[in-house]
Amino acid sequence: MENFPKKELVNIVQAGMLSSKSAFALAVGRFVAKLKHQDLPLAQELSRFLTVEHAMRGVGDFSPTPVDADTRMELVETVHPVVLQKAPVLDEATQGTLDSVLNEWENLEVLLHEGLAPARMLLFCGQPGVGKTLAAHWMAHELRLPLLTLNLATVMSSYLGKTGNNVRAVFDHAISRPCVLLLDEFDAIAKRRDDDSDVGELKRLVNVLLQALDDWPANSMLIAATNHGELLDPAVWRRFDHVLHFELPSKDLIARYLDYLPVADQVRTTLAALLHGESFSTIDQLIRTARKAALIEKSDLAPILVRRALRLRMSKGGMTKPYEGEMVMMYLDGRSYREIATHFDKTHPTVSRVIKRYLGE
Ligand SMILES: Nc1ncnc2c1ncn2[C@@H]1O[C@H](COP(=O)(O)OP(=O)(O)OP(=O)(O)O)[C@@H](O)[C@H]1O
Ligand SMILES: [Mg+2]
Numbered sequence: 114m115e116n117f118p119k120k121e122l123v124n125i126v127q128a129g130m131l132s133s134k135s136a137f138a139l140a141v142g143r144f145v146a147k148l149k150h151q152d153l154p155l156a157q158e159l160s161r162f163l164t165v166e167h168a169m170r171g172v173g174d175f176s177p178t179p180v181d182a183d184t185r186m187e188l189v190e191t192v193h194p195v196v197l198q199k200a201p202v203l204d205e206a207t208q209g210t211l212d213s214v215l216n217e218w219e220n221l222e223v224l225l226h227e228g229l230a231p232a233r234m235l236l237f238c239g240q241p242g243v244g245k246t247l248a249a250h251w252m253a254h255e256l257r258l259p260l261l262t263l264n265l266a267t268v269m270s271s272y273l274g275k276t277g278n279n280v281r282a283v284f285d286h287a288i289s290r291p292c293v294l295l296l297d298e299f300d301a302i303a304k305r306r307d308d309d310s311d312v313g314e315l316k317r318l319v320n321v322l323l324q325a326l327d328d329w330p331a332n333s334m335l336i337a338a339t340n341h342g343e344l345l346d347p348a349v350w351r352r353f354d355h356v357l358h359f360e361l362p363s364k365d366l367i368a369r370y371l372d373y374l375p376v377a378d379q380v381r382t383t384l385a386a387l388l389h390g391e392s393f394s395t396i397d398q399l400i401r402t403a404r405k406a407a408l409i410e411k412s413d414l415a416p417i418l419v420r421r422a423l424r425l426r427m428s429k430g431g432m433t434k435p436y437e438g439e440m441v442m443m444y445l446d447g448r449s450y451r452e453i454a455t456h457f458d459k460t461h462p463t464v465s466r467v468i469k470r471y472l473g474e
Pocket of ligand 1: 339340
């Protein structure tokens with residue numbers, strides 16, 4: 114009995130009495146992993162109960178959706194099942210991390226037997242429109258779990274003291290069964306800290322949040338999304354298993370994103386070059402309006418797309434000289450370098466340089 118895992122046994126009892134089903138399963142896993150060295154048959158007998166079904170079992174349905182005490186507005190939006198039209202297009206590093214997390218969840222049972230939990234808290238940072246919310250939806254879809262979304266910016270609009278209660282109510286609701294909880298606009302709390310005089314209340318709110326993160330069960334996933342990761346409290350950062358940085362898409366990613374468009378490869382490459390520097394949501398919007406215009410005008414999609422992409426690039430000051438846009442436009446209309454050069458009274462190499470810069474040709 115000398116090496117008997119006493120501490121782990123105490124943790125089992127504690128988890129069983131005080132915590133969620135998943136915390137209990139995790140504690141049993143830790144106990145079993147240690148016990149294997151002392152009493153293999155007993156460890157094997159106990160590990161029979163460490164199944165995904167047991168670990169994922171919640172207490173049935175969700176508790177009723179929490180509402181704000183004053184406005185009676187629902188504090189959290191629930192989607193189940195999550196239906197996606199298309200998976201997000203992500204860079205290799207981001208996709209790799211998300212895949213590895215999903216892989217851990219697929220092998221939940223193996224992990225549980227060793228007393229290990231899958232990564233369950235992710236922080237998504239990045240500019241607007243690069244796929245943070247979409248990726249959170251995709252994770253819920255892949256995990257086949259309900260998605261609960263709490264928009265912190267909305268909840269924060271009430272009194273701070275009340276915000277703490279609201280946040281706590283949402284967490285209590287979310288842990289009532291396995292799910293993916295998305296905390297959108299997560300920086301709302303951090304931002305508020307800079308310009309709020311009510312420092313004490315805010316500190317309490319951050320503490321409520323930290324406590325809630327510490328108590329997060331092993332059978333649910335928590336994803337926080339923010340445009341301003343740098344504003345977050347380091348104590349908050351540390352609690353996440355992975356911090357993912359969503360960047361503006363590269364030319365290659367844009368080209369992949371445009372894969373479904375019924376246009377020639379050459380047009381796709383041109384568009385990717387012109388739209389480089391834009392977010393996916395801006396690109397998505399441009400495509401949608403162009404498709405509508407093509408339908409209404411009964412004309413080809415490709416030229417409309419390219420012209421709009423070019424106009425966008427010009428409007429953003431992305432072109433050094435005003436005539437450069439016109440040059441590219443002429444080139445796309447099928448005019449030769451020589452014709453363009455004559456038209457603008459420029460040299461052939463100048464035209465070639467401009468075209469190369471914008472279209473990468
Ligand atoms: N990586 C991506 N792959 C495919 N589509 C994307 C991607 N990122 C954004 N989109 C498109 O843009 C829309 C908005 O993206 P999303 O809401 O995920 O952005 P976000 O990063 O959460 O932005 P915000 O910071 O403003 O909340 C999506 O519905 C989708 O159509
Ligand atoms: Mg978002």
